[in-house]
Amino acid sequence: xxxxxxxxxxxxxxxxxxxxxxxxxxxxxxxxxxxxxxxxxxxxxxxxxxxxxxxxxxxxxxxxxxxxxxxxxxxxxxxxxxxxxxxxxxxxxxxxxxxxxxxxxxxxxxxxxxxxxxxxxxxxxxxxxxxxxxxxxxxx
Numbered sequence: 001x002x003x004x005x006x007x008x009x010x011x012x013x014x015x016x017x018x019x020x021x022x023x024x025x026x027x028x029x030x031x032x033x034x035x036x037x038x039x040x041x042x043x044x045x046x047x048x049x050x051x052x053x054x055x056x057x058x059x060x061x062x063x064x065x066x067x068x069x070x071x072x073x074x075x076x077x078x079x080x081x082x083x084x085x086x087x088x089x090x091x092x093x094x095x096x097x098x099x100x101x102x103x104x105x106x107x108x109x110x111x112x113x114x115x116x117x118x119x120x121x122x123x124x125x126x127x128x129x130x131x132x133x134x135x136x137x138x139x140x
């Protein structure tokens with residue numbers, strides 16, 4: 001059975017690139033351009049993974065994820081965050097978030113999703129091997 005993914009990003013071009021690459025890799029993918037659309041999709045079917053952009057001020061990604069975690073009727077829905085925010089990356093470890101630093105190459109996203117779903121290297125969240133130095137340098 002194919003893993004079911006929900007990709008949430010308000011940038012239609014980026015979202016389409018991510019979805020296309022993930023579909024080509026064999027995943028079942030749905031997409032949402034904002035938190036309200038994502039919430040509607042989550043009510044109809046829970047994904048194996050939500051890939052969500054946390055950079056848009058009008059896309060309250062963290063609020064959406066917090067809602068999911070707070071709803072006792074829903075099982076835990078794992079999330080992989082996409083971010084260009086050094087601030088988010090610096091605090092991601094505090095709440096155990098897996099993330100990829102933007103810009104994200106679609107092929108890199110496919111590899112990260114596969115790794116995430118396999119649970120490989122679960123003790124080391126995604127993003128930390130290479131993303132933090134790049135994000136920290138861009139914040140200077």
